[in-house]
Amino acid sequence: MAPDDSRPRWEQRLIETTEPWNGWSISRVRDRIVLRVRERGRPAETAYLPRPNTWDEVHHRNAIRWIEGVYKAWDNGEKTLKAAIADAHATSDLQGEEKAKTWAQIADAMEASRVQQSQKCSAATFRKNWRPFIDHAVKLINTGKAHDGYSLLKAALKNWDGAPTMKVECGRYLGLFMQFAVSRHKAPASWLITEFDKDELIPKAPKPKLKAVMSDAEMLRLIELADSVNPRWGNVFRLLTQFGLRPIELQHLSSRPHPETGKPAIWCNYCKVGGEEETEPRFLEAMYIRDANDQPVVWPLEQAMADGTLQLPTGRDGDARKLSGSSVNTYIHRKSRSTGKPSGAVQIYWAELVEQYASQDPSEWLRPYSFRDTYSIRCHREGVAVASICHAMGHSEAVHARSYRTMTLKIRTRDFAAETSTMPLP
Numbered sequence: 001m002a003p004d005d006s007r008p009r010w011e012q013r014l015i016e017t018t019e020p021w022n023g024w025s026i027s028r029v030r031d032r033i034v035l036r037v038r039e040r041g042r043p044a045e046t047a048y049l050p051r052p053n054t055w056d057e058v059h060h061r062n063a064i065r066w067i068e069g070v071y072k073a074w075d076n077g078e079k080t081l082k083a084a085i086a087d088a089h090a091t092s093d094l095q096g097e098e099k100a101k102t103w104a105q106i107a108d109a110m111e112a113s114r115v116q117q118s119q120k121c122s123a124a125t126f127r128k129n130w131r132p133f134i135d136h137a138v139k140l141i142n143t144g145k146a147h148d149g150y151s152l153l154k155a156a157l158k159n160w161d162g163a164p165t166m167k168v169e170c171g172r173y174l175g176l177f178m179q180f181a182v183s184r185h186k187a188p189a190s191w192l193i194t195e196f197d198k199d200e201l202i203p204k205a206p207k208p209k210l211k212a213v214m215s216d217a218e219m220l221r222l223i224e225l226a227d228s229v230n231p232r233w234g235n236v237f238r239l240l241t242q243f244g245l246r247p248i249e250l251q252h253l254s255s256r257p258h259p260e261t262g263k264p265a266i267w268c269n270y271c272k273v274g275g276e277e278e279t280e281p282r283f284l285e286a287m288y289i290r291d292a293n294d295q296p297v298v299w300p301l302e303q304a305m306a307d308g309t310l311q312l313p314t315g316r317d318g319d320a321r322k323l324s325g326s327s328v329n330t331y332i333h334r335k336s337r338s339t340g341k342p343s344g345a346v347q348i349y350w351a352e353l354v355e356q357y358a359s360q361d362p363s364e365w366l367r368p369y370s371f372r373d374t375y376s377i378r379c380h381r382e383g384v385a386v387a388s389i390c391h392a393m394g395h396s397e398a399v400h401a402r403s404y405r406t407m408t409l410k411i412r413t414r415d416f417a418a419e420t421s422t423m424p425l426p
Helices: 009-016 060-074 081-091 102-117 123-142 149-160 164-185 195-201 216-229 231-243 247-252 301-307 325-332 345-358 370-381 386-393 397-403 409-416
Strands: 024-029 032-037 045-048 253-257 264-268
Touching: 009 060, 032 060, 032 081, 045 081, 060 081, 102 123, 102 164, 123 149, 123 164, 149 164, 149 195, 164 195, 216 231, 216 345, 216 370, 231 247, 231 301, 231 325, 231 370, 247 253, 247 325, 253 301, 264 301, 325 345, 370 386, 370 409, 386 397
Parallel strands: none
Antiparallel strands: 024 032, 032 045, 253 264
């Protein structure tokens, strides 16, 4: 088929693909791409490219790469045209009709690699953090909206417009996914997403939000309100407050004698395998809270758990509820279906605290994880050694310094306060 200047440029590029090759031509039958080879001394051959390599702008780049792969596999006539297409199909970068699921298979293989083989993260973490980005990328590739790593990242980022932090995460996860596809599953190197690509396409990440830490009085008030409605939830907030738990750790607690004191203690067997470091199981350490008279007080949670009297929320079936960050977040933000406003005393008070901290200058971010941040601050306030704080919280000193607040204006003011006399200025 001879080029026609009236054709769209993409169509001209498609047709011109076979021009340098003697005896090769390309034509169209409805939406299908047809290859023909006519060589002197041998029968003419005709074959269709497999879908979704169709005659349209969306798929033309993939079709061109397919045609080039077919020509290479044809090997100067050593193979038939159909055999060459079959070979190209077997080694292609996953765009034939029967190959459309291959990127999905690579995604599944990566999940198996991260979760089962290297144990870098849990299955739940992979589904939550990785899958939204990878599944969206697979969809873009299989619909012909991306033809290399750069175009994939550019198209994928549009799904997270207005969310700069998510764009950074998108670049990170897709970059690792494409490295896996190229190194383990022979995808073409053109699918790699380079640091240069990320630097060009991804905006600078916003400054991290300042994490809010609650006062002792605010936590006591929240627990008091929870007790007035449902003491079981009051106990949840006591556990989060007194031991600085990650909310997910609520479902990993049991009673054991403390190896040093012999007294009842709470053992947390949660193992965090994702992120920058693993979390080892540990005994929890209670950090007291100061009451209205500035006296340190604790709740006998360890003894109650040992006695089997520590009541925690149950489901509709009466069985113990599986607590997590999601369940705590759902409870504390519960709203009335009729009014859309916070549904009870706990929720109203929490909403007031969220607004109060958000309106400060600088603004602070209050969320259920703030119980853990506040535990850290109380430990520092009371002079606990940093190494002991980190060991009790289940992370390294490097993570603690990078991710947790260790100082507040109130603590700093206290540390610099002194009984002084004033000298007059000249």
